[in-house]
Amino acid sequence: MKPETQGKIKYGIWGLICGAVLTMIIGFAWGGWSTLGTSNEMADEAVVASQAAICVARFMKEPDHESLLKELGETSTWKRDDFIKKGGWDKMPGQEKANYGVADACASGLMELLSDK
Numbered sequence: 001m002k003p004e005t006q007g008k009i010k011y012g013i014w015g016l017i018c019g020a021v022l023t024m025i026i027g028f029a030w031g032g033w034s035t036l037g038t039s040n041e042m043a044d045e046a047v048v049a050s051q052a053a054i055c056v057a058r059f060m061k062e063p064d065h066e067s068l069l070k071e072l073g074e075t076s077t078w079k080r081d082d083f084i085k086k087g088g089w090d091k092m093p094g095q096e097k098a099n100y101g102v103a104d105a106c107a108s109g110l111m112e113l114l115s116d117k
Contacts, residue, residue: 053109055102072110080107081103081107
């Protein structure tokens with residue numbers, strides 16, 4: 001093989017490698033690309049957020065929600081999710097067990113409602 005052809009092949013392969021790396025850097029940094037793990041985390045967070053909103057709505061539909069909200073506010077911070085779990089508001093209709101994090105997010109949402117009053 002001629003030295004000129006060998007050089008062209010060498011630099012051509014390096015150009016492909018650098019172009020691929022540069023494309024990935026731009027795509028992940030600014031192009032909005034994400035890995036499967038990141039996409040799964042985002043989906044899980046969205047599910048918890050939507051279920052927490054349903055939990056807050058179910059809590060507020062209780063006839064004595066004002067007294068329950070006051071009782072939740074008087075409960076220590078680290079036991080508020082247990083309060084929500086005992087009430088069963090974190091479980092979605094048809095679920096035997098609530099998703100992880102829903103009770104805590106629900107309690108946080110309810111505390112924001114309490115602080116607005």
